[in-house]
Amino acid sequence: MGIASKLLGLVFAATGFIVLWWGMGSTDAFSFIWTFLGMFVLAMGFALLTSGRQQKEVKPPPPTVTEIRCDSCDFKEIRDFQKGDYVLKALEVNCPKCQSAMTIEGIYIVREEPEDKDRI
Numbered sequence: 001m002g003i004a005s006k007l008l009g010l011v012f013a014a015t016g017f018i019v020l021w022w023g024m025g026s027t028d029a030f031s032f033i034w035t036f037l038g039m040f041v042l043a044m045g046f047a048l049l050t051s052g053r054q055q056k057e058v059k060p061p062p063p064t065v066t067e068i069r070c071d072s073c074d075f076k077e078i079r080d081f082q083k084g085d086y087v088l089k090a091l092e093v094n095c096p097k098c099q100s101a102m103t104i105e106g107i108y109i110v111r112e113e114p115e116d117k118d119r120i
Contacts, residue, residue: 009048016042070095
C-alpha cells in the first residue's frame with residue numbers, strides 16, 4: 001500500500017470521527033444511524049491506515065542433532081534428532097565396530113555462525 005492509500009485512510013478516519021461526533025451529539029431521529037455510519041467510516045479509515053504492514057519473517061527453528069556413543073569402545077555417531085530422544089537413553093542399535101550397546105550422550109542445537117559484513 002502506498003502513500004495514497006494512507007492519505008485516503010487518514011481522510012476516512014477524520015470524516016468518520018466527525019460524523020460519529022455529530023451523530024452522538026444530535027437529538028434527531030437519525031442520530032443512531034449517523035453514529036453507526038461514523039463508526040463504519042472510522043473503521044474503514046483505520047483499516048486503510050494499518051493495511052500493508054509487513055509481518056516479521058518467521059525463521060524455522062535451528063536443526064537439532066543427537067550424539068550417540070558406544071558403551072564399550074570410542075565410536076561416536078551424530079544423527080538428526082528424532083522424537084523420543086533423550087540423554088542417557090539406551091538404543092536398540094548396536095555399535096558397528098564392536099556390536100556393543102549404544103547410548104544417547106547428548107542432544108545439541110546446531111547454530112549458524114553470524115556472517116560478519118566487515119570481513120572481506
